[in-house]
Amino acid sequence: MIEVTRFNGTKFYINAELVETIEATPDTIVTLTTKSKYVVRESVQDVVQKIFTYKKRLHVTNFGEDLDDLSFKN
Numbered sequence: 001m002i003e004v005t006r007f008n009g010t011k012f013y014i015n016a017e018l019v020e021t022i023e024a025t026p027d028t029i030v031t032l033t034t035k036s037k038y039v040v041r042e043s044v045q046d047v048v049q050k051i052f053t054y055k056k057r058l059h060v061t062n063f064g065e066d067l068d069d070l071s072f073k074n
Contacts, residue, residue: 002050004030005041014038016054022047 001013007027018032022044030038030047040047 002047002054004038004047004050007039007041009041016051019047019051 002016003011003013005011014030014032018034019030020033021029021031023029023031024044028040028042028044028047030040032038042050
């Protein structure tokens with residue numbers, strides 16, 4: 001989930017996995033795969049960055065600072 005802001009200033013969350021398109025018309029419109037549309041205050045670039053950060057966090061595994069310290073045994 002990523003946090004975005006409606007034009008009235010209220011914050012809400014959208015499922016980043018369901019984002020289909022993001023348009024600047026000039027307002028930013030986020031369309032989900034469910035066909036729901038949301039007009040948000042954030043720029044297209046800001047929404048894309050939030051999605052990128054969200055997906056990056058999902059795929060990062062914390063092995064510690066030094067991977068050489070890991071030992072794999074058969």
